[in-house]
Amino acid sequence: MCGIVGYVGNKTAVNILLDGLTSLEYRGYDSSGVALNIDGKVQLFKAQGKLKNLRDIVEKNYSDISKSTIGIGHIRWATHGVPSIANAHPHTCNCGRVAIVHNGIIENYKELRAKLEAQGCTFRSQTDTETVAHLIASKFAQTKDLTEAVRLATMEIEGAYALAVMHQDVKNTIVATRRNAPLVIGFGEGENFVASDIPALIQYTKRAMYLEDNQIVTLTPTEAKIIDSEKNIIPLKIETLPWEPVALSKMGYKHFMLKEIHEQPDIVRNVLTGKLKTIDEPISLNEVTLDVKKLKELNRIQIVACGTSLHAAMIGKYIIEDFCGIPVEVEASSEYIYRKTITDENTLVIGVSQSGETADTITAIRLAKKKGSHILIVTNRPDSTMAREADSLVPVNAGIEVSVAATKSYMAQLISFYLLAIYIAEVKGSIDTKELMELKHELILLPQKIDKILTHKENIQNIAKKFSSFKDFIFVARGINFPTALEGALKLKEISYINATGYSAGELKHGPIAMLDDTMPVLAILMKGKVYEKILSNAEEAKARNARMIALTDSDDKKLDELFENIIRIPEISEILSPALAIVPLQLLAYYIAEFLGKDVDQPRNLAKSVTVE
Ligand code: F6R
Secondary structure (H helix, E strand, O other): OOEEEEEEOOOOHHHHHHHHHHHHHHHOOOEEEEEEEEOOEEEEEEEEOOHHHHHHHHHHOHHHHOOOOEEEEEEEOOOOOOOOOOOOOOEEOOOOOEEEEEEEEEOOHHHHHHHHHHOOOOOOOOOOHHHHHHHHHHHHHHHOOHHHHHHHHHHHOOEEEEEEEEEOOOOOOEEEEEEOOOOEEEEOOOOEEEEOOHHHOOOOOOEEEEOOOOOEEEEOOOOEEEEOOOOOEEOOOOEEOOOOHHHHOOOOOOOHHHHHHHOHHHHHHHHHOOOOOOOOOOOOOOOOOOOHHHHHHOOEEEEEEOHHHHHHHHHHHHHHHHHHOOOEEEEEHHHHOOOOOOOOOOEEEEEEEOOOOOHHHHHHHHHHHHOOOEEEEEEOOOOOHHHHHOOEEEEOOOOOOOOOOOOHHHHHHHHHHHHHHHHHHHHHOOOOHHHHHHHHHHHHHHHHHHHHHHHOOHHHHHHHHHHOOOOEEEEEEOHHHHHHHHHHHHHHHHHHOOEEEEEEHHHHHHOHHHHOOOOOEEEEEEOOOOOHHHHHHHHHHHHOOOOEEEEEEOOOOOHHHHHOOEEEEOOOOOHHHHHHHHHHHHHHHHHHHHHHOOOOOOOOOOOOOOOOOO
């Protein structure tokens, strides 16, 4: 999704802006631009497509451009108006003295635009953002004070925004503000930064502060002043960011996605560290405040999430219901928010989100909070909006994930669900001690098993090559691995654009079987356990329709060799834990197919890492 960077200091601004935008590229975008102050004049440089196109434009004019020590930059993911240079940010007012960049959606832009047009403003784009540039210019004409102009403008804006603004007549100053969209300030020596996410500033400073909703910061090279919407001064609370820039390097892998898949054994160890100490000690989740009394009063759990996080949540349902005996409902956040949801103070509502900034999930948890539910957030970003609004937190510790396709954050979410379910089961006393100890032991052994898959991936590479020319793909499973089938299909479709679908194997004969013939690969997830034989029968049915059969299994059953054209064998694991192992070959399969097809693996078309609009 869109990304913002702003710089005011003593260095060449454009270099810092372009580097910052590059580190936000992973969020997904279709155009980019910067506004600089060159010889006292605000000038814009914009390009459609990849950042390289903007870099080329900058390079051609570099001797002039490099003079500017102030600037704002943006990568845009189109919402209002097609991807084009005219719609790319920054946007300006009529006279071009105000330049702004914006993330989010201005909901009342049509009314504002009509009003501003009636006052003589000429619009050059189809965006909602341009209204804000004109609005700020009109407020500046009245007040001659940029901070006040921004404050007054935001009082008329409805919707979500993170804004960074500069004005030709206000030297060396950037004003920035936010509502329901993240914005972070970075503090340097004789220079200050503003960005929509930490990767854009981490290589320059580790001293940062998150702006709260409706706060306005005025940045100069040596000062940062923050006020709230009532003009009260907000003291600076600068924190030191824990992140290392090295985390953003590919470390020799061809793509971030491949690197992140390979990080998963360490991620599992990270998530377990400090929480699962020994198999006979209870799980400790410090930021979860659910005690026995609260848990006894719970009548249900609702989990809200989107995309890959939704699949982790679906597995979470299986695990929690199995260990804790509490009914769990899972729903896509975007569905949860526009109906009469039955939620009360005895419902625990869990929000799952790698970014912690997904607009639909934020809306869902706020809705549940209003109804009195305890809100528990499972997120990879303990600094995110969701984490800050949570009553209880389970930070998943996957480190920054750059590839748009979530892999290691999904793994970390799964492990967090195992820990959470065991934690609740231990508090409630709902699970047999021996079973618990076996499960903890298996969790500790999981990283080695993932490692084994990662060191023997030639078979998966060969299967990927063989099936990369197919137009469709079906993934089937049952029980706890049904969400694994959905996630395997999602990974494949989002990075290879192959039409991949996950089905419950039992549902095949109720419709999807009509699609089967020798042009359809069917990958069956066949993990040993309750539903193994059932899936085997479903696979026979598919085979009888000439489908091209692939198995993913932890079984060494010889009869599979007759039924399946290709078999991906993985280490043996208990059924309840199997989703954490079975997903790894599916991530690799999707990766190698996309890589073989020459797709832009880390930044698939139309997708964004952090979906901050509803
Ligand atoms: C797919 C993917 C998305 C996200 C979804 C929710 O690989 O990453 O489906 O899972 O957009 O995002 P978060 O988890 O940040 O709420």
